Amino acid sequence: MRILICGGGFVGTYSALRLERRLGDSGHEVVLVNPENYLQYQPFLPEAASGTIEPRHVVVALRTVLPRTRLVVGEVETVDHDARQAWVRTLGGEPLELHYDALVLAPGSISRVLPVPGLAERGVGFKTIEEAIHLRNDVLARLEAAAGATDTVRRQALLTFVFVGGGYAGVEALAELEDLARSAMHHYPELHDARVRWVLVEAADTILPEIGAGLARYAQGLLARRGIEVRLHTRLESAEGGIMRLSDGEVFPAETLVWTTGVRPHPLATRSGLAVDAHGRVATDEYLRVLDREGRPVPDLWAAGDCAAVPDVTTGGMSPPSAQHALRQARRLAENLVATIAGRPLRQFRYHNRGQLVSLGRYRGVARLPCNVRVRGLLAWWLHRSYHLAMMPTLNRRVRIAIDWSVALLFPRDVIALGSLERPHDAFLHAAGRGQERAG
Ligand SMILES: Cc1cc2nc3c(=O)[nH]c(=O)nc-3n(C[C@H](O)[C@H](O)[C@H](O)COP(=O)(O)OP(=O)(O)OC[C@H]3O[C@@H](n4cnc5c(N)ncnc54)[C@H](O)[C@@H]3O)c2cc1C
Incomplete structure (x- = not known):
């Protein structure tokens, strides 16, 4: 069986970790697709920006933490869940078709940008x-x-x-x-x-x-x-x-x-024709199974994190989009996915907000x-x-x-501006331009 995880953030990484542990060498394959080969620990981004933490230290190499997961660096463009098929654009720009048996949707959210001129x-x-x-x-x-x-x-x-x-x-x-x-x-x-x-x-x-x-x-x-x-x-x-x-x-x-x-849910679910709520989130039940338009669980389709509307059984509302919820949902999702494979009963996602x-x-x-x-x-x-x-x-x-x-x-803060890192070719182009002048 192939389990495809779309997104390597909190939900994707923590569900893959738990799946690796639970599935062991059972022959099931876990494939994770993410645009980068690392997980970003977003709560530390402000400190990475101010330089109190070295930016590389707030990201975690997916290949290191997930040795038994197949990592595909790229973006899932769309999925056809009826056909159990996902279309991926790999980092090199090549299209890749991936067949799967179960899908975990975890592409998170994107910035909510308003039409403000400029x-x-x-x-x-x-x-x-x-x-x-x-x-x-x-x-x-x-x-x-x-x-x-x-x-x-x-x-x-x-x-x-x-x-x-x-x-x-x-x-x-x-x-x-x-x-x-x-x-x-x-x-x-x-x-x-x-x-x-x-x-x-x-x-x-x-x-x-x-x-x-x-x-x-x-x-x-x-x-x-x-x-x-x-x-x-x-x-x-x-x-x-x-x-x-x-x-x-x-x-x-x-x-x-x-x-x-703020953020809005990633548009992948909408793009793939899945049922979404008024905010663009895929609705799940308390077991993290994605629901169809009639509110019935869709077989082999799971979701959690910022892209999903996950019921919070402790409050009667919905779970907020936060890292602390995302990673606990991910663990429960993986346990329930394994329970489904083994024919065991599922357990509800239940987490008391720690504040x-x-x-x-x-x-x-x-x-x-x-x-x-x-x-x-x-x-x-x-x-x-x-x-x-x-x-x-x-x-x-x-x-x-x-x-x-x-x-x-x-030590005092480092005040070096390395903005030129964003334009690494400038110096070389400049040199090449002068080289041509000389040659001419
Ligand atoms: C600056 C900042 C500070 C925060 N601080 C806190 C905090 O202090 N406490 C807290 O609880 N929460 C915090 N959050 C919120 C928290 O980070 C999110 O709720 C959490 O990351 C959601 O997890 P996720 O897995 O749903 O999404 P993400 O962690 O965002 O992961 C989604 C992943 O999917 C990938 N992806 C996107 N599109 C595709 C695609 N088409 N195909 C494949 N992969 C795709 C993305 O690149 C990303 O790696 C913060 C967020 C930000 C931005």
């Missing part, structure tokens, strides 16, 4: 390791460019950073990058009288709605004391030409625009724990770090991250 050209999301690395280089390169700018309007545009969306991804990323810029500014005597402006634009009446009103107010106050402007009830109306137009009437130039207004942990930059954080216990400041920050360190797959990565943190405590 956003697609000017904005960047914050969902991948590439975006985290880009933003770190971007912030440091803007400081460098501002240090050399003579035009004051241009200099202020370079020093203005706009984040749209006050959920935990946006707030954590902003807090970490502001920390980075604040430390880096000590090395720029040219900018001693300059104002680095950080603006957080949020359409709702609060940031961090997941942690409750009290902690959200505390977090907002903390950001405000650091000089970060939090604009509630406000939308970005346009970013054309690098000019930010907010719905409260303010207009200002900014060179950096980060879009973190929310939000880091607000070095030594600061907020946390909502079980029994409605609320924690803030250093303890919350430490809990955030400890929890995610414990959850990080592989001892190798946990040790490397712990070393990164220790080094960050002992």
Whole structure:
């Protein structure tokens, strides 16, 4: 039997891990398709962006952790579940048809982008390791460019950073990058009288709605004391030409625009003609089996994580899109898949939310724990770090991250902007161009 897993994030990786363990050498084949050969541990992306963790340490090599799974690096373009067939575009661009007996849908989510003029050209999301690395280089390169700018309007545009969306991804990323810029500014005597402006634009009446009103107010106050402007009830109306137009009437130039207004389910299910709910998620039952339009389980089709609407039997609602849910769903999904093969009864996915942990930059954080216990400041920050360190797959990565943190405590932050990494051919093309001139 071949089990095909589409997506190598939390659900894909943890379900493959459990399947490897349970199926052993039984002759069943597990195939995992993912666009990259690594799993990204997204909760650590903000720290990868600020450089307190080396970016390579927040990703885990799938080939190392899944030695008995066949990895196909590529994207599933569509599936025909009636025919048990998936069409994959491999990394090399070649099409590949994969037959399967059971399918696990785990492509996660994509950034929810709205039709704001100029956003697609000017904005960047914050969902991948590439975006985290880009933003770190971007912030440091803007400081460098501002240090050399003579035009004051241009200099202020370079020093203005706009984040749209006050959920935990946006707030954590902003807090970490502001920390980075604040430390880096000590090395720029040219900018001693300059104002680095950080603006957080949020359409709702609060940031961090997941942690409750009290902690959200505390977090907002903390950001405000650091000089970060939090604009509630406000939308970005346009970013054309690098000019930010907010719905409260303010207009200002900014060179950096980060879009973190949340995610929407990956469109693969819709593209493949599977039944989806109003939000675009495949509906599952409490056993992680995908349901058809009549609410009946579809044989051999499973789903979990951000792409799925999974009932939360502990609350009567739906599971939120979070890593802590995704990885537990993945384990239950794999156990139920194995139980189906063995003809054993299935067990419900049942998980009590352990609360929310939000880091607000070095030594600061907020946390909502079980029994409605609320924690803030250093303890919350430490809990955030400890929890995610414990959850990080592989001892190798946990040790490397712990070393990164220790080094960050002992030495000042690294302020090197390696933006040229994104254009590795520039120097060579330049050299080739000069070579031709000489030859001519
Ligand atoms: C910046 C950030 C911080 C976060 N912090 C936290 C936190 O502190 N706590 C928490 O609980 N949650 C956090 N989350 C949310 C959490 O990361 C997600 O809920 C979780 O990753 C969902 O798991 P998943 O497996 O469904 O999707 P993902 O982990 O996103 O994995 C989906 C995988 O599928 C791959 N894929 C996409 N399309 C295809 C295709 N066509 N074919 C094959 N593969 C495909 C993707 O490349 C990816 O590898 C954070 C998210 C972000 C972005």
